[in-house]
Amino acid sequence: MPRAVTRSRPTGLTIGKLSQETGVNIETIRYYERIGLMPAPPRSQGRQRLYEDLHRRRLAFIRRSRALGFSLNDTRDLLGLARGHDLTCAEVKALTEQHIADIRGKIRDLRRLDRVLSELAGQCRGSTVPDCPILDALGKGSEAARNARLP
Amino acid sequence: MPRAVTRSRPTGLTIGKLSQETGVNIETIRYYERIGLMPAPPRSQGRQRLYEDLHRRRLAFIRRSRALGFSLNDTRDLLGLARGHDLTCAEVKALTEQHIADIRGKIRDLRRLDRVLSELAGQCRGSTVPDCPILDALGKGSEAARNARLP
DNA sequence: CTTGAACCTGTAGGAGCTACAGGAATTAGT
DNA sequence: ACTAATTCCTGTAGCTCCTACAGGTTCAAG
Structure with a gap:
């Protein structure tokens, strides 16, 4: 079965709502944006962040990666943000196995x-x-x- | 048997020697002094720290406490530096058991x-x-x- | 007396957030 | 429509436990 294309309805979550939905602290969300883990979302006319489904999925990914004990840098790699390319499955496995060894x-x-x-x-x-x-x-x-x- | 009084010959260790003897990094020793874990030692005429046996024993205590995973604050308590009085044996035991529970x-x-x-x-x-x-x-x-x- | 090593103080960084302060924007209630 | 309460904004400082400079002084050996 091919991967379903998740069509995002324009949600327009404020940071507070996103925080509630994902269980990630507001300040932490802004911190992730500062360090480049989360993309900067569009803003309302009054400069308030408005998040889409894209961001919610990204943040959920980060939260789960952290819950599994991966560092933020590992998470960055897993997201395919480092050096501009996605990790191969083999690289992901190697990262995971190193992490297991550390644990x-x-x-x-x-x-x-x-x-x-x-x-x-x-x-x-x-x-x-x-x-x-x-x-x-x-x-x-x-x-x-x-x-x-x-x- | 009563606790033996350890009479300290005046050693006059420089910080580098103390570091070597205890295996604690020089910068870390100065850091411990800054945060009040180590007492400020006497100085030479050129302002260099000169440590006595007292300090070596204190530093060894700290190192062992850290090796057992106690935080610096716990260590401060164990040293009897907090609130100006020594912990009773019962308090030490309680602290240790809490630490074990955390671990x-x-x-x-x-x-x-x-x-x-x-x-x-x-x-x-x-x-x-x-x-x-x-x-x-x-x-x-x-x-x-x-x-x-x-x- | 001149090196070179060891020392000095003070500050900044790192991991991963959290907690303000001081202000602007939005929303709810009347 | 107006106000009050809530949420949001930026920027900075704090937490733990060190470590690593920079730029200067002192000591020990030759």
Whole structure:
């Protein structure tokens, strides 16, 4: 089945409506325009932005890309805005796989932190005596502290 | 056993030496001083900072706290610099447990991203044909994209 | 005494927004 | 038709946690 041509009725959304419909903050929409992620929309006579379906679809794309953790620069690439050409499917896949690798790296780091911190918290009675195993671990070059790495 | 009193011989480290010893960037050390995490050290006649053991221990504490993912503000609290009093052991434990909860939340989010992205990447043949499942998922309000949440 | 390395201050940038301030435009209510 | 409330506009500054200059001073070695 060929891709349906979405014919856009002239919606003329104000920025507030677009914000409501997409769940993207007004200031964020203007920010995306400033950095060239969103195209500058036509304006009303009083200089207010009036968005069309085109913009709504673009913004929804950006929002989903961000929701999947892609950076704004990645998103720019995915939109085909970088260097003026669309990515091939292979390039998109490569970008995604790199992103997955980054995510897995972060998960590993966070799990290590979780282990170390849980261990420390478990040693802590939480009393009011001055001696605290957590502060001790931070203050001395303890085994526990050395098992963690900078993020 | 009572806490040993660490008697500091007057080391007089320059900032470069302190940086080397602790693995903390020179600019970062000065930054910590600016924001009040590190105390201002005495200076040489030519206004150069000269650090003592006190400072080295403080900086090592900060570095370990950061390595465990505590924010600078948390670190300030852990150092007993906030509101002018030390945290009790119970407060330290509470802070740590909140931090652990945050970390687990992040892990959950990242694992969801991993699942969704891996699924998408798996559907992608990586060919050069224009139709890409990943871009489709971003472009349309797909199931996959809805399963992810903003970070 | 002259290099060259290390230090100094102050400022700007980066990621990705968010939050104003101070003003203009639109809309709703009367 | 008039006013009041709401929305919108631009521009700038703030957030976190550093990092990277620029343009100058001081120190240590030769």
